[in-house]
Amino acid sequence: MDALERLIGRRWEGVTLDSxxxxxxxxxxxxxxxxxxxxxxxxxxxxxxxxCLTDIHYNIAGFLTYVTAIxxxxxxxxxxxxxxxxxxxxxxxxxxxxxxxxxxGKLVGxxxxxxxxxxxxxxxxxxxxxxxxxxxxxMSARRSFLFLGGWLASAVMGLGVLRLSSWLLGIxxxxxxxxxxxxxLIFAVYVLLDTQLIVEKAAAGYMDPVRSALDLLVDILxxxxxxxxxxxxxxxxxxQRQNESQNRRKRD
Numbered sequence: 431m432d433a434l435e436r437l438i439g440r441r442w443e444g445v446t447l448d449s450x451x452x453x454x455x456x457x458x459x460x461x462x463x464x465x466x467x468x469x470x471x472x473x474x475x476x477x478x479x480x481x482c483l484t485d486i487h488y489n490i491a492g493f494l495t496y497v498t499a500i501x502x503x504x505x506x507x508x509x510x511x512x513x514x515x516x517x518x519x520x521x522x523x524x525x526x527x528x529x530x531x532x533x534x535g536k537l538v539g540x541x542x543x544x545x546x547x548x549x550x551x552x553x554x555x556x557x558x559x560x561x562x563x564x565x566x567x568x569m570s571a572r573r574s575f576l577f578l579g580g581w582l583a584s585a586v587m588g589l590g591v592l593r594l595s596s597w598l599l600g601i602x603x604x605x606x607x608x609x610x611x612x613x614x615l616i617f618a619v620y621v622l623l624d625t626q627l628i629v630e631k632a633a634a635g636y637m638d639p640v641r642s643a644l645d646l647l648v649d650i651l652x653x654x655x656x657x658x659x660x661x662x663x664x665x666x667x668x669x670q671r672q673n674e675s676q677n678r679r680k681r682d
Contacts, residue, residue: 456568456629463632463639464568470523470643471650477524478531478651485535486542499529503644511638519640526644530651541658544665552658559618559653560646567625578623585616607663614656620649 456464485491502525509515509522541549592609628642 457633459637460629460632463637464628466637466639467628467642467646470520470639471646474523474527474643474647475650477527478534478647481528481531481533482535482538483531484528485532486539489535491532491535495529495532499526499533502526502529506641506644511641516640523640523644523647527647530647534651534655537655537658541662544662548661548665549658552654552661555657556650556654559657560621560650563618563621564625567622568629570626578619582616582620582623585612589613589616610656610659610663614653614660617649617652617656621646621653624649 502522505522506519506526509519511519538549541552589609589612592612624642624645628645631637631642
């Protein structure tokens with residue numbers, strides 16, 4: 431009984447849900463900066479959802495939205511962060527978010543056409559991955575994941591080599607699956623790295639909620655795309671197995 435109490439009782443005594451969201455080790459200005467970053471990120475995600483819905487209904491995605499997204503990203507990167515350019519940079523973030531959402535319209539529309547629960551599962555899975563890795567980054571020791579920068583850069587180069595080799599050698603099926611799952615892992619780890627970079631830059635006095643929200647938005651959309659593709663592939667495999675089973679029964 432004492433062992434059971436230690437296992438399910440005393441071990442969690444005094445631990446509440448709020449305990450997992452206390453970040454007292456972060457300075458107050460850093461905490462306020464994080465609040466601005468995640469508020470900006472939430473608005474950017476809402477704009478991406480609007481862009482996605484717009485493309486589903488009006489098919490707006492194309493070369494123009496692609497160029498606009500690149501232009502907005504370059505503009506955000508090159509425009510200095512100061513109060514005089516804040517509204518301009520928010521507008522560019524909104525433009526990038528909308529165009530990126532529009533780029534996902536056809537994939538999301540496909541998922542909705544097959545089974546709406548697939549899109550919901552991908553969204554919930556993305557949020558679960560993002561929240562889990564964000565909390566891991568915020569609750570761990572400072573700078574503990576910054577060493578991942580070099581590893582992730584090498585991993586992204588590896589993905590590029592894998593894609594090129596699959597195109598040259600014609601082994602696209604195997605490489606596609608490897609790219610999807612490996613890419614999912616890479617961008618999940620990027621959430622760790624980007625979150626700690628945001629904290630460290632804020633602690634050093636560099637606070638740019640727009641650029642920080644942009645980095646996290648790219649991570650989230652990349653994770654969502656890969657989880658959605660995985661769910662669509664699993665559904666297609668399941669339907670194929672069902673059809674094969676029905677065909678065998680008919681022959682018998």
